[in-house]
Amino acid sequence: MSASPLLEVRDLRTHFFTRAGVVKAVEGVSFSLEKGEILGLVGESGSGKSVTGFSLIGLVDPPGRIASGSIKFEGRELVGLPPAEMRALRGKRIAMVFQDPAATLNPVLSIGQQMTLAVQAHGRASDAAARDLAARTLTRVGIPDAAARLDAYPHEFSGGMRQRVAIATALLHGPDLIIADEPTTALDVSIQAQILAEMKSLAKETGTALVWISHDLATVSSLADRVLVMYAGRIVEAGAVGETLRAPRHPYTRGLLDSLPAMARPGEKLNQIPGTTPSLLSLPPGCPFAPRCPRADAVCATDPPDVVTASRLVRCHHPLEAA
Amino acid sequence: MRAFWREYRENWIAVVALAVVVVIVLAALLAPWITPQNPYDLASLDLMDARKPPGFVGSEGYVHWLGTDAQGRDLLSAIIHGLRISLQMGIAAGLFAMTIGATLGILSAHAGGWVEAAIMRVVDLQLSFPAILLALVLVAVLGQGKSQLVIALVAAQYAYFARTAYGAATAERQKDYVEAAHATPLPGWRIVLRHILPNCLPPLIVVGTVQVANAIALEATLSFLGLGLPPTEPSLGMLIANGFQYMMSGRTWISVYPGIALIVLIVAINIVGDQIRDQFNPRLRR
Amino acid sequence: QTLTMGVRAGPESIDPHFTATGTHSEALKHIFDTLTHSGPQLQIEPGLAESWRPIDATTWEFKLRRGVKFHDGSDMTAEDVVASIRRMQTLSGPNPTRIYVRRITDVRIVDPHTLHIITGGPSPTLPNDFIRLFVVSARATAGLTPEASNEAFNSGRAAIGTGPYRFVSWTPREQFIVDRFEGHWSGRPAWARHVRREIPNDANRVAQLRTGQVDMIVRVPAADVATLERDRTLSVVKADTVYVFNFQFDFRENTPQVTARDGSRLAANPYRDPRVREAIDLAIDRRALAEIAMEGMGTPQGQMVTPNIFGFNPALPIPTPNLARARQLLTEAGFPNGFRMVLNFSNDRLPGDRGVGTAMAQMLARIGIEVQAAGQPAAVIFPARARGELSNIMAGWGTLTGEASYTYSSNAHTNNPTLRLGAFNWHGYSNPEMDRLIQASEFELDDAKRRELLQQIGALFNRERVSLPLASVGSAWAMRRDRVSMPSGRADEETYAWDVTPATR
Amino acid sequence: MLGFIIQRLLQAGLVMLAMSALVFIGVYAIGNPIDVLISPDATQDIRAAAIKSMGLDLPLWQQYLAFLGRLLSGDFGRSFVFGTPVIDLVLARLPATLELALASVLIGAFIGIPLGIYAGYKPESPIARGIMAVSVLGFSVPTFWVGLILILFFAVHLDWLPAGNRGPTAEFLGVQWSFLTKEGLTFLILPALNLSLFKLAMMIRLARAGTREVMLTDTVKFARAAGLSEMTILRRHVLRLISIPLVTVFGLEFGSTLAFAVVTETIFSWPGVGKLIIESITSLDRPVMVAYLVLVAFLFVTINLVVDLSYALLDPRLRRGGRGA
């Protein structure tokens, strides 16, 4: 159908050059994303989900930078793009929503002012036109009486409302890709459900592709089309959501699922993954999951696993059997 | 500690500043042994040597590298001894102010209620009043002398420590580990001493370095206004003030060299303080 | 033409009777005349009074100048003088001018230009007091309450004098402006306008002269005299003043600030021992003080009054230092290792006081006395002295009346409030012989005899070493050569517009 | 909000009360003003009369109560030295100081904030390090010292600017201001510069610290993600976010500038209240000292109030209900 995917990431490596050493936060991540597709990115804290997201939009904090790899957006290489051109893409073609709406919105500017600035960041627009666009977009994300609320300040909104404002800001220019970095983690379940419902329908309506970052397998499973599981900066398993979660082939994915209390009988011991996530500063040469892996053997400790491609990607020497 | 030093080392300016501070402190400590003259021993001074330019060979037979002041004191010796006194005053004032301020601040943060209200109102009241005026009035009241000056400086500065300690302690007080201590339960004094106090120290140390520098500068200003130390035992500020009257007549060395010494000292302390502050600031860590 | 002068301090009101401060009367002499004037060397000269003579032991006759006009055009008469004396007797401020008329018990108007002034006792120095008897207009000040008088004068309403300049404006601690009064009896003043700008900071005063913001400045700091003299665009005038730095001892039985070297108390106040006082005297090198500590802006002195003062004793020598003898005297007095003392001095009152104080500390250290120099602002040290907290003080004393009895009676007579003598004797010196001589001189109307008495007092004062006169303070004026010139400076440092003339080029 | 203002006014009253008491006791402890003021040869009765006329014969607490009583009717008493109402004396000189303080604070703000933001934006750049070095210097060098150097260099040596005093003034709102005349402005430059040095350093440091922290927040990241240019982010987001601490310090500094004006005014013979207070201290003119300190305390409290109220303008979170709620 389409010649090239919307987004094509090849062997992305993003490293932080810190005092203590080089933190390889993202190490050889590859994936692609079609128009209108929702991609879930799951993994535990520190696995490199956010850094992957920021790499896509060109906002890796110093001392980090993209060490190598390629990010092609509609066939155009983003790695090494001049800052001005990257800026022109941000917000217009690629937008991002963050985890904590309380921290992302500027508390001292009204919603209208902030959104107007975002509108005017891409081409001239009169204040009135910008406000009008802002109000319409707010209405779309389910904020009633949007025009009047433009003059309100973030603190006058609840957490859920603030996240809607952030989403509306991302939607202003009708981007082709939205990167959502745990946008519901800070919210209550009842509000989270509202936002999830809205995001799903918005994505469907506008055909915007979505990278949905989350540590919650359940959320991703009910929203995304495809899922990438990250561990220690690497993608360890990727595939269609239902298939992958029903029959995970990487021991880590299996372990994650087994850790969920919902998967066990109440009061019974959970099938836990032993140990803790490794420090990204000094990863073992082989499979980073090997020290915690019940199936690991000597090979795992020394050789990085190859990618086993069947219907999906699994980075493991000893993948679990397909169901 | 080692990590701290490793990080510190990255800023060479701060390293130089630290070296300067160390050298100055050493020079101040060793002043009686390294200076050619004891400027406080009046009998060793000769009025005939007064106001001689740098390089002059005085009646004692050695070279006055930085010249002499109006009393025939060798300026180099006077500056080193002046540094000693200025540092003494600054550190003494800083330490006392820190002890008093930290005690008050942490106490009021812990006690809460009217104790907190009373102490912090007084502190606020004092903070809302210029330190220099307070010191001015106090020095005028207490009279001349090192201890009086230290009292005035402490009175002018403790409030900053109290505020900082209070701020830090109220922030700490809300943290879970303090609540955990209360929940154990541990006695109040133990919570204050073992839990809150150690965690309030970093900001206090930062304020401390800056306040030491401030105390030195404040003392210099008071000296300039005629309310400083006795002229025969001059601090740097006093040396500057004494030489001030010769600025117009071109005998600038009398005031300029002590001035440079003072500036170098204060700048160095401030840079060190800045660096420590930056390093203590977790948000700027990487 | 305007004469802008940078001065150290200005008036404190426009009411000349408000306070007896020197800078106050200095400024207001431009607006108001006094009955007698004091000349450049402080000799008494006719002012509004043309002549005066004692009629009997307690009566002085003053003849007033005729044809003197107030700034409002009215004539000055004996009425105005009487009104002025009455004001001075009733006004009570922080530093009341009543001291100048305190001896007057009655004033009689003989005719509009003749006055008889009755005093409580023989008052030979009355005409000296009258250099501060400012004559204000009786009409303009009629009905002024003490509260309202400052406002009335400051607004200019009551500021009607007979002086060579008329009042224009005054801002406290800032500047004082007067304009030429064409009808002055002595002729037309040279300057159309005279501005006295207060610049207390020495360095700033010099800076403003150099930038040309002022035409001339008074009290050039000693440190800058040589530099300014070298400047071809400026000229510097120097003069000796009547201020004499002297070192006063505490004569009380116990004195607070002297201890043994180890800090323990001494059995007696060592200053009471004449040998100790002599030792200290011999330790001091007055030439070094004048030449080095004061940078040449001082003259060594051996007595409390300067040579131009009535009562100066030319026979008294200036002591020369003798360290060996001084140490020997200390040993004889029982202090072979010296003792420890605080040396107090003011550090902001007179030029050079700080330098002289610290230099003295050095000199005393050389004979084995451990000295702790304590220079403090006058505001701190004078009240402390008044409370009796000091064991000594090095400060300046100015015989501003031009006459030595003022100095000796204040300093050396036993403190006696009823006789109004010894007002300045905080240190407890008391000597019947001294008291007798001073009282005799106080009431002696015959000038020659009085001079004789005063010289005797001076000799006794020095023999007793009541205090040690060190050096007189020199004063310097600096001015822009292209604008003004001043032939000489006054011994009391006062600077008037009429002593300054526009530069002739 | 009203409650907040009332609270502040109560505090203000307290501050001023404490201040006046402190000064009363302080001056009393220094010594009897009469010893400084009166000529030493005044007789006992003249002395006694003078003491009485200034009310110094009463016990201290009575003097203080009498003072408070008069204060309630707005009367600060009369200066011992000038014999005129103190309040006139102080008010007449206040504009000069206000003008000086304001000028220096403005210099500090308009130069310091942009420099500080730059230094915080690019903390590692050599220019930023240079700015910080200069700021540490400005922070450390004693005011009086710089003042004299300024005079020596700009007035005496280069002869560009006057060395001291206040120049010609023009009237505005019934008060004389020197910044309104061109020549008057030249008189203002050096002292204002001298006084502003400290504020300048302060502003730089604060702006830098604020910017550094703000730049790391998600707010800035989010703005960047929306495609805003760095300039817009700095001008619209960062400046607003760091403005609150800046305004606090701006206000407080304005107050302490009034106090530090003591030194600058002394050096530059600037006829403001600072010079007045130093002169009053040396002559123990207690009414002036009390009035000045009470006035400074009052100004401080007012400024703090204004600062707190302006928070509400800058920080919408505080707008409703003020602090208490």
Add this chain to the structure above:
Amino acid sequence: MNQILVAEGVTKRFSPSLSLGDRIAGVLGAHVDKRAVHAVTDVSLSVTAGETLGLVGESGCGKSTLGRMLAGIMPPTEGRVLVSGTAPMRGRHKATTRIQTVFQDPFASLNPRMRIGDSIAEGPVTHGLTSRADAPRMVADWLARVGLDPAFAARFPHQFSGGQRQRVAIARALAMQPDVLVCDEPVASLDVSIQAQILNLFLDLRRDLGLTCLFISHDLSVVRHVSDRVAIMYLGRIVEAGSAAKVYASPRHPYTQGLLDSVPKLRLSIDDVADFKPIAGELPSPLSPPSGCAFHPRCPKATALCRAERPALTAREDGTLVACHHA
């Protein structure tokens, strides 16, 4: 039954502390906001020995506040708390050691400047539960028990990961030999894999020590997993309480129903419908709780009665307590 932890009509209101100025302004007639935060209102509950009671609810509903009052860290405004039959607080200070707490944030709940061994030993030594000499052994014991190397006692908290710290925090609480343990969201900030470890540890310890426990969490599945009984809180009140199995299987209160529906389910096949059924609206402000049933503005079943009258928490036939007119 042995009711070890009892709350009777416990209420907590946080009144704004009005300044003198505010009060004067109030007297002068200005509008002064005197509304109190109704954090917990009239809560009664009891926990039997050996039982775990789960407390669930959304953020701000008063879980922690209730937990604090039960743990004796915060005095209730009204009502009474009994721990092992005695009030846990004397005046404003905690008196009992019979109840201990584990806090949410393992990074904040340990003193960063104290070695963890000292942190654990401090309480028991202060209260004489262990002698000073015995302390190291006791510490080593507990460290081993929570699955840590006893040699770690000399380390500082920053040398540990979040999960390890939470183990230390648990050890610290248990070292006081409490009758009751209050766990305030002990796993909320942990990753799933670590969360599973801690939950397993908790289950083990509970079994071995026969712990009585109040387990607070906003995560419904966690509470389900560890609790014998659960209580659902909404806006400071308990709206439903009962055996965990029953409440989860057949929630009675519309809020409980909505909450359970809101939780995303793990969708294991493409055929699973992933429909979200969120509760409409948002949590009202605890400053001015709605009249009647606090849930009525969001409740699909609300009637005029719900707006007017607050439903009491009443026991239903199966023993579940529900506060709803229509359940």
